[in-house]
Amino acid sequence: MFFHIVLERNMQLHPRHFGRNLRENLVAKLMKDVEGTCSGQHGFVVAITGIENIGKGLIRDGTGFVSFPVKYQCVVFRPFKGEILEAVVTMVNKMGFFAEAGPVQIFVSNHLIPDDMEFQSGDMPNYTTSDGSVKIQKDSEVRLKIIGTRVDATEIFCIGTIKDDFLGVINDPASV
Amino acid sequence: MKEIKQLMTMAVMLKVRAGVIKRRKVENLESLEETVASTSQGLSEEKSEATAIEDMCAHPGSFGDMCFLCGQRLIEQSGVTFGYIHKGLRLNNDEIDRLRNTDIKKSLNNKKLYLVLDLDHTLLNSTQLNHMTAEEEYLMSPPDSLPDVLKGSLFRLDFMRMMTKLRPFIKTFLKEASEIFEMYVYTMGDRAYALEMAKLLDPKKEYFGDRVISRDDGTQKHQKGLDIVLGQESAVLILDDTENAWIKHKDNLILMERYHFFRSSCAQFGFNCESLSELKSDECEPEGALANVLDLLKRIHKIFFYELEGNLIDRDVRQVLKTVRKEVLKGCKVVFSRIIPSKVQADSHHLWKMAEQLGAICSTEVDSSVTHVVALDAGTEKSRWAVKQNKFLVHPLWLEAVNYMWRKQPEEKFPVTETKSKTL
Numbered sequence: 295m296f297f298h299i300v301l302e303r304n305m306q307l308h309p310r311h312f313g314r315n316l317r318e319n320l321v322a323k324l325m326k327d328v329e330g331t332c333s334g335q336h337g338f339v340v341a342i343t344g345i346e347n348i349g350k351g352l353i354r355d356g357t358g359f360v361s362f363p364v365k366y367q368c369v370v371f372r373p374f375k376g377e378i379l380e381a382v383v384t385m386v387n388k389m390g391f392f393a394e395a396g397p398v399q400i401f402v403s404n405h406l407i408p409d410d411m412e413f414q415s416g417d418m419p420n421y422t423t424s425d426g427s428v429k430i431q432k433d434s435e436v437r438l439k440i441i442g443t444r445v446d447a448t449e450i451f452c453i454g455t456i457k458d459d460f461l462g463v464i465n466d467p468a469s470v
Numbered sequence: 471m472k473e474i475k476q477l478m479t480m481a482v483m484l485k486v487r488a489g490v491i492k493r494r495k496v497e498n499l500e501s502l503e504e505t506v507a508s509t510s511q512g513l514s515e516e517k518s519e520a521t522a523i524e525d526m527c528a529h530p531g532s533f534g535d536m537c538f539l540c541g542q543r544l545i546e547q548s549g550v551t552f553g554y555i556h557k558g559l560r561l562n563n564d565e566i567d568r569l570r571n572t573d574i575k576k577s578l579n580n581k582k583l584y585l586v587l588d589l590d591h592t593l594l595n596s597t598q599l600n601h602m603t604a605e606e607e608y609l610m611s612p613p614d615s616l617p618d619v620l621k622g623s624l625f626r627l628d629f630m631r632m633m634t635k636l637r638p639f640i641k642t643f644l645k646e647a648s649e650i651f652e653m654y655v656y657t658m659g660d661r662a663y664a665l666e667m668a669k670l671l672d673p674k675k676e677y678f679g680d681r682v683i684s685r686d687d688g689t690q691k692h693q694k695g696l697d698i699v700l701g702q703e704s705a706v707l708i709l710d711d712t713e714n715a716w717i718k719h720k721d722n723l724i725l726m727e728r729y730h731f732f733r734s735s736c737a738q739f740g741f742n743c744e745s746l747s748e749l750k751s752d753e754c755e756p757e758g759a760l761a762n763v764l765d766l767l768k769r770i771h772k773i774f775f776y777e778l779e780g781n782l783i784d785r786d787v788r789q790v791l792k793t794v795r796k797e798v799l800k801g802c803k804v805v806f807s808r809i810i811p812s813k814v815q816a817d818s819h820h821l822w823k824m825a826e827q828l829g830a831i832c833s834t835e836v837d838s839s840v841t842h843v844v845a846l847d848a849g850t851e852k853s854r855w856a857v858k859q860n861k862f863l864v865h866p867l868w869l870e871a872v873n874y875m876w877r878k879q880p881e882e883k884f885p886v887t888e889t890k891s892k893t894l
């Protein structure tokens with residue numbers, strides 16, 4: 295699920311960035327530091343959408359760096375148990391398949407793939423129904439349900455299932 | 471008494487079933503639970519029952535420390551890590567067995583066995599750029615000015631500061647072996663190296679897929695194991711030049727003669743001679759080790775699928791390997807002369823064992839049924855006897871060559887010379 299929230303961060307800036315462009319420099323550094331990172335509490339920071347407020351700078355003793363408390367708005371992404379997600383399949387093997395929804399790695403075990411889909415090995419491994427009408431392979435897009443999540447400092451892991459109504463392949467790259 | 475027991479078990483079963491139905495309901499509710507804080511008593515009651523059911527999950531394996539069946543966070547780490555397939559993936563032994571069992575049926579239907587391939591000295595030879603000698607300088611020239619034979623098989627990997635030479639015949643080998651085997655790469659090199667080499671061998675990614683295993687993935691230090699290969703052990707063959715890496719799986723192993731192309735590689739194993747690279751030569755393509763072993767693999771495959779009797783699933787490729795090996799020197803009777811130290815039990819010597827595995831009969835005494843005398847010195851009593859009786863007198867290297875090639879080698883290529891010094 296996506297959230298638009300306000301976060302705060304203390305930014306340390308080198309004195310050479312001071313001057314007319316101080317604010318721009320600060321925002322640029324903030325984007326570089328924060329976008330694409332992951333926090334256990336909020337999930338994955340997708341983009342900074344605006345700056346709420348930049349507080350008074352405080353000179354650090356000894357270094358000359360100045361630290362500014364910055365409040366910013368951003369879009370974060372965090373998967374939840376029970377959430378339905380659309381994801382792109384990255385790898386298919388005997389154990390099941392791996393998929394990605396942005397930065398989130400999801401594993402769907404073959405226990406949680408409908409029983410009528412069987413694994414086919416080869417240079418393009420896939421899960422296919424016996425009549426061949428549905429096929430999951432690399433780059434397929436699937437709709438799945440999250441049944442477990444773990445958000446690390448840098449990564450998000452999820453366990454998914456497609457063994458439920460209205461879940462499974464949304465489009466098949468081979469047919470496009 | 472009996473009846474009461476039966477009633478009780480039935481009651482338990484009913485409870486479990488009710489639990490399952492409830493759990494379905496709970497799953498739907500749970501999706502809300504994380505976003506909407508709810509304090510309803512009913513919900514929390516049902517939830518505790520749901521966790522009780524989840525505890526019954528066998529946790530066949532985990533991804534990122536979560537069971538991939540029920541999604542529960544697992545505190546205890548169990549099973550085997552399959553890092554080469556995906557980071558954070560672990561499987562329990564029961565699950566590995568289950569996967570192997572379903573996979574073997576499919577493989578056998580497709581008439582395929584499993585083949586585990588070592589990289590260094592088996593399929594290729596690598597050297598560090600700074601270890602190259604002056605005679606090897608010519609290899610550093612730009613790719614299009616290289617001698618024709620080296621084009622497409624010699625690769626300079628500047629970012630790894632390495633140069634790699636693929637063994638002659640490798641392309642045909644991989645292509646034909648992939649038709650009858652599901653292939654794995656298993657190397658003692660690190661992950662980055664393994665992937666880079668897999669890319670050289672299989673640029674189109676048609677042979678190995680995600681089945682590239684490096685030492686970072688192994689479960690034991692300095693050992694290779696089939697525990698992280700998802701193939702039934704009774705259907706796996708291994709090609710490797712290092713026997714000691716496979717202590718637990720010697721029966722699956724086909725030992726390869728080491729491929730040394732670069733000087734540094736020869737030096738590493740104590741050979742102080744000019745290397746193939748310095749001689750501007752290479753292994754013979756149609757008669758080299760890979761061509762020979764491909765032939766052997768095809769033979770084994772044929773015997774396994776078409777010549778054995780009984781259920782496919784009960785057949786064992788290790789047994790086939792043993793029988794084929796026993797055929798090689800069938801009918802030969804070998805006597806060793808001054809090779810096995812007298813204080814050592816003769817039948818525990820590695821050459822003795824090797825000869826027996828190849829199907830020869832070993833003996834300590836000469837008699838008319840003896841066919842080969844193996845000696846280092848033509849001056850010994852048994853050697854002279856062999857010459858006089860018109861028996862083959864061969865160097866121990868003959869036996870090793872037979873062992874590598876899996877067929878009898880011309881005896882005259884391994885003559886024994888008389889050593890004059892008899893100080894020992």
